[in-house]
Amino acid sequence: MESLVAYQQKKAELVKDLRSASDQAIGLNKSTSNLFRQRQQSGAHKIDVKHFNNVISVDKENMIAEVEGMTTYEALVDETLRQGLLPTVVPELKSITIGGAVSGVGIESSSFKYGLVHETILEIEVLLGDGRVVACTPDNEFRDLFYGFPNSYGTLGYILKLKVKLRPTQKYVKLEHRRYNQAEKYFKDLGQFCAAARTRDGGYDFIDGTIFDSKESYITLGTFVAEAPFVSDYTYRRIYFRSLQEKKIDYLTTLHYIWRWDSDWFWCSKHFYMQNPVMRLLFGKFALRSTVYWKISAWSGKLKILGLIQKALGQRTESVIQDVQIPLENCAAFMDFFHQEIGIKPVWVCPVTAYDKKISYDLYPMDSTKLYMNFGFWDTVRSDRKEGYYNKMIERKVEELAGKKSLYSTSYYSPEKFWELYNKKAYDVLKAKYDSVGRFRDLYTKCVKRK
């Protein structure tokens, strides 16, 4: 943990550094990232935010944590669990930072109850391009920035500090994996489980799903329990996503439940041969972590290794790494399309609804009467089409089905379409007020343009 005084000192130095660069464009010098669209921002003055990565306090009585913007959820969970608490929503990759998950869009299996990550935040302290630092809450003079920040991807300012809501926890999570072979029934039941668990005291604490193909899908229902008859461990030789097909009931410690997807990066560890039993035995103890996969990806990306291998094999592929959010009533139609046209397997499914039905976040509005499903799919598809063919097809389908696409990966929208979908009117007002000289790039340039 770090003191508030130490935070104030680092903040003063950062502001001084930013002001020293007059009105040059600003880039960030960070140590981790979960973005799949790394682009260089040439000529920008890099501000160093790497050291804003500490938990400042955990207030057990009021169940609030105060943390710096670059703190990873791994560090925050370690601190809060010591006090028997957890953030109400914890994204499932250890390396995701709290500031990143608020500026992008974070989600997990408690989102059917507590909403997206930004709905778990009570205050953000934001460094603006002109060097001012403003504390934004839902009801102070900066409330417009508080509600406008989610989905702004660091284009309005940089979050230095946040207050995060916590909730009580128990030692274990009991899991029930229910198998389905038909999409309509699968989504109908998902909707019913979520509705029941939201209204009933003592209902499920976590709900998510995994679709292996059109005939094999699972809903996983998680409940906190104080005791467990046995406890599984998927951090070394055994693989969590395979256990869905093998077990109907399972128990994990709460810590292992929270990071259940991290060891195999959902199922993407196959690209690193880490689902091979020998590789797991030899390297599993230190390599089964999303942070290690990121390092390898960044390194192979720099050397363009995958592209060269594919070229040598005469194969062409298109990378389809996306999360999309679709209203429940259109989910079966989306999956029909997806199986037919894209065919990536498995797909992660995470239900989400607005936590506070009276509130709307300007750049990521949701219909508060609806339950949505987030679909995550992260792979490549064989392609003899023009680059972007499959991603564009997904973008069109998501729009047709009244859904929304996350912006952490590649996007192909024209400026007109992008701004129609991502609320240009509200964005322009925020940008003019909080970054009028444009020291941060604008949202379209940052999230869609290639340079």
Ligand SMILES: Cc1cc2nc3c(=O)[nH]c(=O)nc-3n(C[C@H](O)[C@H](O)[C@H](O)COP(=O)(O)OP(=O)(O)OC[C@H]3O[C@@H](n4cnc5c(N)ncnc54)[C@H](O)[C@@H]3O)c2cc1C
């Ligand atoms: C393969 C994959 C799977 C994913 N799955 C999930 C998932 O299951 N659940 C989930 O919740 N999310 C998921 N995400 C999305 C992830 O939560 C978002 O991309 C999030 O923004 C990543 O946060 P980060 O801390 O890694 O930030 P980065 O990736 O470094 O940055 C994300 C963006 O936010 C900006 N940013 C970062 N920190 C700040 C800050 N403090 N203030 C202002 N702007 C900032 C950056 O400039 C950048 O534009 C996934 C992403 C990928 C690539």
